[in-house]
Amino acid sequence: MFYQFTPQSRFLLGTAGYPSPDILHQAIDASGAEIITVSLRREGSEGGAFRSLLQQLNKRILPNTAGCHTVKEAVTTAQMARELFDTPWIKLEVIGHADTLQPDPFALVEAARILCADGFQVFPYTTEDLIVGEKLLEAGCEVLMPWGAPIGSGQGLRNIEGLRAMRAWFKDVPLIIDAGIGAPGQAAQAMEMGFDAVLLNTAVAKARDPVRMAGAFAAAIHGGHEAFQAGLMEQRDMASASTPIFGLAQF
Amino acid sequence: MRVQLNGHTIETNADTLAELMVEQQIDPRTVATALNGEFVPRSRYASQLLEADSQLEILSPMQGG
Numbered sequence: 177m178f179y180q181f182t183p184q185s186r187f188l189l190g191t192a193g194y195p196s197p198d199i200l201h202q203a204i205d206a207s208g209a210e211i212i213t214v215s216l217r218r219e220g221s222e223g224g225a226f227r228s229l230l231q232q233l234n235k236r237i238l239p240n241t242a243g244c245h246t247v248k249e250a251v252t253t254a255q256m257a258r259e260l261f262d263t264p265w266i267k268l269e270v271i272g273h274a275d276t277l278q279p280d281p282f283a284l285v286e287a288a289r290i291l292c293a294d295g296f297q298v299f300p301y302t303t304e305d306l307i308v309g310e311k312l313l314e315a316g317c318e319v320l321m322p323w324g325a326p327i328g329s330g331q332g333l334r335n336i337e338g339l340r341a342m343r344a345w346f347k348d349v350p351l352i353i354d355a356g357i358g359a360p361g362q363a364a365q366a367m368e369m370g371f372d373a374v375l376l377n378t379a380v381a382k383a384r385d386p387v388r389m390a391g392a393f394a395a396a397i398h399g400g401h402e403a404f405q406a407g408l409m410e411q412r413d414m415a416s417a418s419t420p421i422f423g424l425a426q427f
Numbered sequence: 428m429r430v431q432l433n434g435h436t437i438e439t440n441a442d443t444l445a446e447l448m449v450e451q452q453i454d455p456r457t458v459a460t461a462l463n464g465e466f467v468p469r470s471r472y473a474s475q476l477l478e479a480d481s482q483l484e485i486l487s488p489m490q491g492g
Contacts, residue, residue, distance in 0.1 A: 215491025
């Protein structure tokens, strides 16, 4: 599904902002996620603990280029991540503005082209724009990650019709909703619409009980996907009796 | 000479990146490095010469979303 890797779980979990490494570890376990996102930073006080946690976890690592604002920064960060995590996977973020954390689609496409040509397997954080999506596929991406809403905002799917159109347009391309999901119901909604997976971080990390919230998201994402597979009923304007009329008693 | 390491100015006697890591007690297996904005692969640490005012970023795995 994602560059020849087909996880059992459709939940990708970020590792930032948890109350402690132990709670992060428990939350990852509760999420059932097989893919976790990480970053590269100047080492702080928790660096050693995080390194040993990564070694204990038997997860696919998806390093990000969070915080990069230019093609050059993103490409250099990706090259560093490939060596450090020993993976061709990169979650490519090229941020257009520090306040909105909206992707810069022009720099994103250019960075994706450079990285794909260099053998990276790129997971681009993008918008629901269809043309940008096409350009990313042309650049060599085999997965697209449209935002639900701005990173960390918890607003859910802010442009449902746009995302629906994207799902329909890119029928055979794995699409992961990345960013903006605040509640399990929003994640379930994305899965019911036929998205292939959901990537989130803050909604779990900043919950009062991150471990329990990780489990709640796992259940919602699974339920939403099952519902999509089962085929949702059509909406109607008017009521339609579910109990048969035939055989109704006459009093 | 003076170089910039992760945003801090340090005084070093190292001529190469590998020597700098020994001097700064950095385990090269746990980091990735960029010199003046360019990625330097681990295989080049021993041969990569440093110059005064070089800007080094030596990064580690950290939490991310």
